[in-house]
Amino acid sequence: MQQAIRHDWKLDEIQALFKMPFNDLLFQAQTVHRQHFNPNEVQVSTLLSIKTGACPEDCKYCPQSARYDTGLEKEKLMEVEAVLEKARIAKKNGSTRFCMGAAWRNPKDRDIPYIVKMIEGVRDLNMETCMTLGMLTREQAITLKHAGLDYYNHNLDTSKEFYGEIITTRTYQDRLDTLENVRASGMKVCSGGIVGMGEKSNDRAGLLMSLANLEEHPDSVPINMLVRVEGTPMADQTDFDYFEFIRTIAVARILMPKSHVRLSAGRTEMNEQMQAMCFFAGANSIFYGEKLLTTENPEANADMELFAKLGIEPEKRQDYSDEVREAALIEAVVENQQTPQYYDASIN
Numbered sequence: 001m002q003q004a005i006r007h008d009w010k011l012d013e014i015q016a017l018f019k020m021p022f023n024d025l026l027f028q029a030q031t032v033h034r035q036h037f038n039p040n041e042v043q044v045s046t047l048l049s050i051k052t053g054a055c056p057e058d059c060k061y062c063p064q065s066a067r068y069d070t071g072l073e074k075e076k077l078m079e080v081e082a083v084l085e086k087a088r089i090a091k092k093n094g095s096t097r098f099c100m101g102a103a104w105r106n107p108k109d110r111d112i113p114y115i116v117k118m119i120e121g122v123r124d125l126n127m128e129t130c131m132t133l134g135m136l137t138r139e140q141a142i143t144l145k146h147a148g149l150d151y152y153n154h155n156l157d158t159s160k161e162f163y164g165e166i167i168t169t170r171t172y173q174d175r176l177d178t179l180e181n182v183r184a185s186g187m188k189v190c191s192g193g194i195v196g197m198g199e200k201s202n203d204r205a206g207l208l209m210s211l212a213n214l215e216e217h218p219d220s221v222p223i224n225m226l227v228r229v230e231g232t233p234m235a236d237q238t239d240f241d242y243f244e245f246i247r248t249i250a251v252a253r254i255l256m257p258k259s260h261v262r263l264s265a266g267r268t269e270m271n272e273q274m275q276a277m278c279f280f281a282g283a284n285s286i287f288y289g290e291k292l293l294t295t296e297n298p299e300a301n302a303d304m305e306l307f308a309k310l311g312i313e314p315e316k317r318q319d320y321s322d323e324v325r326e327a328a329l330i331e332a333v334v335e336n337q338q339t340p341q342y343y344d345a346s347i348n
């Protein structure tokens, strides 16, 4: 029987899920997963940093904050054409979604025309578009939606209770307000958090409760493992228990059955078996190729090798109309006709 989609989860119910025997929890998560997704497909996105470093915020895990000396090279907002060139490469490598991230507290109105051109250009490549630019006003969200932005990423990071230990320059409510502005504009919401920052199990349950009890579940839920970057206040954080990470993925899958749960930052530190366990627990989205903002990401080839070992296929875009599919097919055929390997059965 299919589990009802709920938005009224209580903390003790979520804590009880976390405490289940490991195999029972994974079985439940995989059962829920199969009700809503093909278990052998994983959605693949490419993430590009379009403006790196010098962020005025003080997120303690982040090498892009101007407050920490991490040796990161700052970069201005990239030129539109340079961004589109990267998007073309990502498409060639099989990505269906192109995510663009800028280290800003919030975008300034003077940046918006460039942002709009980037969105329009990526849309013209028939890729899904996603951005993460910091806090958004309702008007900015509507402008980006009109330009064709499909997803907006804005993470809650952790529980409401633990949040003040990690960030002091914006409130939890600021984040919820941005998520509400994004949702009200009609864009899809991408929101998740980070584990391994010294939070308690209750905080991981609290983070997932905040996400699952939003008016609508986020369409994408990135679960990040802290990447300890030298120079940030989190550099010396102790190792995080991998089983607890897998449990977090499984509980996210159970609470938000229709959302894509993304195995996100920290994946480079996981071996293939650990990643496979995360897929089994319900993760069905990854970033590949390009840099995952400023931390390393496994090379695309390694990802495809792992997919082959597990019999996993990259997920196709869901929302293509027949016309768009047809246009993409024709485009691919024309491209292939120009390669020496092309064999046209119709002329033989």
Ligand code: SF4
Pocket (backbone or CB within 6 Å): 055, 056, 057, 058, 059, 062, 063, 064, 065, 102, 103, 104, 105, 134
């Ligand atoms: S996480 Fe985002 S808002 Fe926080 S310091 Fe890094 S770039 Fe800035």
